[in-house]
Amino acid sequence: MASLQDQLLKAGIVDAKKAKKIKQEQRKQAKQQPKGSVQVDEAKQLAQQALAEKAAKAKALNKQQQQQAEKKAIQAQIIQLISRHRIDRGDGDIAYQFTDGKKIKKLYVTALLQTQLSNGLIAIAKLNEGYELVPAVVADKIKQRDESVIVLINDKKDSIDEDDPYADYQIPDDLMW
Template identity: 50%
Template sequence: MASLQDQLKNAGLIDAKKAKQIQKEKSKQHKQAVKSGQTTENESKAEAQAARLAKAERDRELNRQRQAEAEKKAIAAQIKQLIETNRQPKHEGRENELEYNFTDGKKIKKILLGEQAHGRVTRGQLNIVKLGDGYELVPKKIADKIAERDPAYVLVANTVSSDAQDEDDPYKDFVIPDDLMW
């Protein structure tokens, strides 16, 4: 198959002199492109390399974010499982219900507890933790495990203080009854 230049010659649209001139110009352009193309090639390679490095950095950052999100979900699932498997009853039998007030963020919440559960919460044997929109009671050991993972879930963790009584306290001989409710 003949080149386009040969076809144009045969058709009589261009003559041999014009064809040689076109060939010379084409050759000049090619030589100039080769000479200046080395720097252009190097620049384009450098730009391509920089783009690849930037893309790799963005991909690493996205991967770190995804991994952190997956880790956060795994911790939330562990906490939920700990709470569900170790929750304690709020009422046992036909006990009187007592209100227990506590704070959840900036709001004051109350939970109705049986007498035994109320006593165990105030002594620090049971702690109140948040599960979804509700609140559950769990033993202190479990609440400590939950607090290691995310302390925001543990709302009430009372500790029994063993403070020595003041020597000059005029009421030290008077014992306050445990069943005194305000």
């Protein structure tokens, strides 16, 4: 295969004197450089650096999009868990009060649901702008994904501490505040 210089000569674009002069200049430049050093092409370096920066930006953007997709998937799982396992409140006539952040909220529940809420068998979860009752097992699954969705889950009180000085003064289950 002929070099670019030979091709230009054949095409008549460059004459022989000019080609010889260019070749001599290239040899001079090569001899002027110390032995063992390689001529650095700045354009190649800049192109490689730009390519590396572009790849880093693309990687960061991809990671961010992946995190957003994971967040959306977790939110969809939470909504699905709540809507599938929500407990119907029925015609509740007892107001059950709880705190959501710094605000006191109220749900009307039946007597059975009130005792289950106070015993920690069911929990209150926030769905969009409303509140739903879900079993404690489902609430634990939701809590693993996002703790802020579970508004209230009472501790199950199976045993009473023996050293508790107020053990004789139990709080009644039907106490309303």
